[in-house]
Amino acid sequence: MLEDTPSRTAASATPRTAAQVLVDALRLHGVDRVFCVPGESYLAVLDALHDARGSIELIVTKHEGGAANMAEADGKMTGRPGICMVTRGPGATHASIGVHIAQQDSTPMILFVGQIARRQVGRDAFQEVDYQAMFGGLAKWVVEVTDASRMAEIVARAFHTAVSGRPGPMVVSLPEDMLVETTQTMAFAACALQAVPPSDAALAQIAQALQAARQPLVVAGGSGWSAAAAQQLQRFAAAWNLPVACAFRRQDALDNRSPQYVGHLSLGMNPRLKEAVKGADLILAIGTRLGDVSTDSYTLLEVPVPRQRLIHIHPDAGEIGRVYRPDIGVQADTACAIAALAALAAPASRPWDGWTLAARQAHAAFSQPPGRVAEAVGVDLGQAVAHASAVLPDDALVTNGAGNYSVWLHRFYQYRAARTELATTCGAMGYGVPAAVAAALRHPEREVLCVAGDGCFLMYPQELATAAEHGARLVVLVVNNGMYGTIRMHQENHYPGRVSGTRLVGPDYVALARAMGAAHAERVDSTEDFPAALARARQVAGFSLLELSTDPRQITPSARLP
Template sequence: MTRPAPQAPNTAARRLVETLIVNGVDRVFCVPGESYLAVLDALADVRDRIQVITCRHEAGAANMAEAYGKLTGKPGVCMVTRGPGATHAAIGVHTAHQDSTPMLLFVGQIALKDRGRGAFQEVDYREVFGGLAKWATELESPARTVEIVERGIATALQGRRGPVVIALPEDLLEEDGGPPPARPVTPARAGLDPAVLAGIGVRLARAERPLLVVGGSGWTVEAAHALADWAERLGIPVSGSFRRKDLIANDRPNYAGDLGLGCNPKLIARARAADLVIAVGARLGENPTQGYTLFDRAHTAQVLVHLHPGPEELGRVWPTALAAVADNSLAAEALTTLQPGRTWDEGTAAHAEYLTFSTPVPVTGRVNLAECIAHLNTALPADAVITNGAGNFAAWLHRFYRHRACRTQLAPTSGAMGYGFPAAIGAKAVHPEREVVCVAGDGDFLMTAQELATAVQHALPVVVIVVDNGTYGTIRMHQETHYPGAPRVIATDLKNPDFVRYAEAFGAFGVRCETTGDFPAALEAARAAARGGTPALVHLIADAEDIAPGRTLTGLRGG
């Protein structure tokens, strides 16, 4: 058989890969497709610089890339084929958009000469992804490959971070790709306006009940620590926005908890009573503002200082007393220069409220998820990465797990089921030296459970705890609340496999756990397998009766 001749050194495909390398991309998550074979061939020559992780579904690949972007601050790169490949990957693009995560989705595309004919798997990606991505485009001139990819990287990283989609017509990829990249992209970052900083200083000195809310993406660990130190010295309560708990160590003496789903009622009361709210990076959307009920517009116009890298987020919902476009880390560093000449006692009181709220609660069944999650606090090292998707199981995780280090939480503010397990695999690829634990619901896990094959194939030994209560818990809870009566339950019951045997079928380790008391040993067995290089699964049998912390199905029915 005659082997195909190698590509010329300056094709569009090779220029694309060169641009990724120059910009520090060291991993690509993909499902291969014939529409971008030329790019795959170019990647074959740089295996020592870019690891290609082959996934079993485009949703898994996109979620891994999103997790990579969250952990590294660099764009996570996902490559998929046209049509169904791209639409499968749309879930990861949506999460990257909602979570402000830098990401590049490269989509193999039909030949440019066939566009508009309704060709096999033809999709207009500008139209499909226009509302999901920061920028969706298609390469139309191979000589502009470097320009388009560099613009994509800059767009993903500048302002409010987010996803970019670039379609690659297959007939252009082996044409002349134009000049090589000259240097890495250096994204522009806006500093905090000194006049705004001075205004914040005046308001802070007058405030009696200040509250600092941190959120968003693009933080450096150094800036997050510096802001936490500053707030701790002053005694200002600090809250994380929805699923941003890891920005401030939860054992800080002024940490107040997170503003999210199932929020501490005392934190809600504290936020409403605050006479100064400084929000850095947080968008203050639906979940952190409790369905837009946490504040009222007249109140925020007097007390809200909103600092955000995206100008479109300022004044989007809430009028402000002061607002400024600023990079999150630069804004945080500027705030630490303020010396209000006083301190507050609010931080200590707020932390005491958080500790009480995050103490395990009793349940009716044999497995107390609150106690199991609390055990993770003592069993796992501080730098362990914890991931989750969406479902009522996550309420137990977010309430009772206490993050002690930055970049240890991977959780979709988009509320995407199936996110946690591929995110864990992506995290292990980034940090092979750290423990990575995914907590997943049964319905949540089975949306991307086939990625066990990816974890085994690429030797990425994560641990996944599958909380199996035989139901889509969140929907079941709302169903019981709004349409009470067991005979009316429909579409939420689940018939699950034996997850231990499922894991073993892939070559992973599995252990079953049916009581709270057995959980520490089951977890340790799974961790030991992972330390030995084998992905591991804990099948944790829960009771749907304990539908949420402090809530039961019987109670929802008025029983």
């Protein structure tokens, strides 16, 4: 939701350049940090940011993909559009990964891209790209500012669109010649959005449907889960004793220690949780799109009409009925909806109490690391994650990208507070390190843990230099099994014994971290050595890296390669 502001000047006697108007607009919308890689195509904006140094911090990253990932992570944490600036052509293509993540994860974000001069368009000029064609299928809105007098209007609309309905990414193209033109149309802020609550009639229908159920299940997900919303979900689930499963990589919507939390609809999902979804007679989906991972490739709920009675609450009407036809569809702001549900009078009798208890017990058993097999070598990742979960504070921010290593993290780590899980639902490798840097900059008072596979880490290791430059305090765990684990797993399933393209020979990760400015770095070869190593890493200022040598044959917590 955008904050209102009294600064709405439409015109001024003193002309300003379009670049200055852009930076003025950023300040009016509460932007305090911009992630970028500099480029000559938007020099005028960089110059305008020079005058805004007291209010807007410019974080210069080492790669545009890192900048875009950081901006997306910042949007996740704040609920406001994360801001990224890159140059034309290669800068934009590198940054496209952040736009894809923001689109899939429903994260508000604005990517500003420098562009060639307007008179050169269509000539295949140096680094020319048609951004409407390039980003049209990824972003909510793609626009090129061709008139300096429209800069204020377009930026305000971008901020409005990024947070309205289903949040997502905007791409704003900035021709370099337009940026230096002057205008008397000054910056203004987009109007504050009024969150839409569910109607009384819809709430009455939901209450009636829940009371008629025998095996209900709440599925919580999507973006926008503030601390207040998570507390209201806890209150609602406890009063009604409803089992709550969190959608893929949205585990922080509900304290995982809650008696009503029954697991994570994820890759490597608990088989008992799959059975619970299939066996439910009513599913109350709040905020989530019910994507393919959460529904196990759309098999846990039948498409298009689920066997279970479905109540779907989502802030964007376009997502209701897009895949699944609900019995009750409610367009409403997630936070407003859960607050309204928490205010409903709970029934005196709950025939599903045993159902909830059984689901919770199944989750509790599944979330305990299995016993170590005799032939295993290196660090037991399950035990390491469980230890980190036990010693890190409730508000610690945990980041990760994509890879089989994340199955251990999401299964054995307990998320206890809202907006503490920074992970992509689109499965992008490399996200963990830049997201951790953004988290450490946004919340320097909190602990930040990045868990990354060796392949995932090597996508953006250079952003550790960004962390060092800004004194960011974080701990990186590099899970080193010498392979692209997810692909190797599928390779063994489909082409057993024929290893091709999935071996990974990495650098000396400890030496690399030290070269990047690590305050502490060490290699951990045994499970027994991990607790002390983590304690040492957490004690230093700046960033630390622990390389965990893990068994390459242990491809998942429960499966080993031959």
